[in-house]
Amino acid sequence: MTYTKEEIALxxxxxxxxxxxxxxxxxxxxxxxxxxxxxxxSAQCTDARVNIVTQTLFKKYPTLESFANADLSExxxxxxxxxxxxxxxxxxxGMSKRLIETYxxxxxxxxxxxxxxxxxxxxxxxxILGDVYGKPAIVTDTHFIRIxxxxxxxxxxxxxxxxxxxxxxxxxxxSSDFCHRIVQFGRDTxxxxxxxxxxCKMCDICSYYKALK
Numbered sequence: 001m002t003y004t005k006e007e008i009a010l011x012x013x014x015x016x017x018x019x020x021x022x023x024x025x026x027x028x029x030x031x032x033x034x035x036x037x038x039x040x041x042s043a044q045c046t047d048a049r050v051n052i053v054t055q056t057l058f059k060k061y062p063t064l065e066s067f068a069n070a071d072l073s074e075x076x077x078x079x080x081x082x083x084x085x086x087x088x089x090x091x092x093x094g095m096s097k098r099l100i101e102t103y104x105x106x107x108x109x110x111x112x113x114x115x116x117x118x119x120x121x122x123x124x125x126x127x128i129l130g131d132v133y134g135k136p137a138i139v140t141d142t143h144f145i146r147i148x149x150x151x152x153x154x155x156x157x158x159x160x161x162x163x164x165x166x167x168x169x170x171x172x173x174x175s176s177d178f179c180h181r182i183v184q185f186g187r188d189t190x191x192x193x194x195x196x197x198x199x200c201k202m203c204d205i206c207s208y209y210k211a212l213k
Contacts, residue, residue: 009169016181068096091119130176143186152207
């Protein structure tokens with residue numbers, strides 16, 4: 001049976017909700033700005049490692065002001081296990097200062113304003129918009145790009161183009177949770193090297209699987 005992209009997207013939402021009834025960001029945080037920092041640390045690093053680092057980091061720097069006033073060299077060493085620690089430390093201090101000076105210590109709730117923060121790109125901004133403010137958001141991480149491509153929902157690999165392709169396909173009120181579920185599904189089943197197609201519940205709507213047959 002042939003499905004339209006809209007039908008595939010809706011069926012994927014339904015299937016993933018059945019598999020993962022509880023969707024949540026894998027990064028652990030208590031305050032909105034902590035999520036912002038965690039996402040910055042997660043670039044080229046696993047969420048599991050970030051959570052280990054931030055468990056100590058957020059105790060050492062308990063406020064946004066403490067990050068803004070942090071010693072750069074010391075912060076670099078604090079986040080070194082996450083990789084690319086020099087640029088990440090610089091942007092964490094920079095974003096903290098900008099939040100305090102420009103936004104009264106509050107994370108802005110628009111894409112345009114979020115993109116003015118040091119180290120923040122569309123992926124990070126969308127995650128904040130979805131998780132903190134409950135707005136429609138398509139977070140195009142590597143799992144999302146891989147799986148939506150395999151499903152036949154996009155032919156693009158560039159994050160922004162994938163985001164544009166998926167926005168009209170995924171219901172706005174389901175988009176943020178859909179992205180979180182995709183990540184978990186990518187770790188459990190639709191892995192990069194050896195996808196577990198034979199036990200996947202999305203075979204019926206998957207272009208990748210149909211091409212294997």
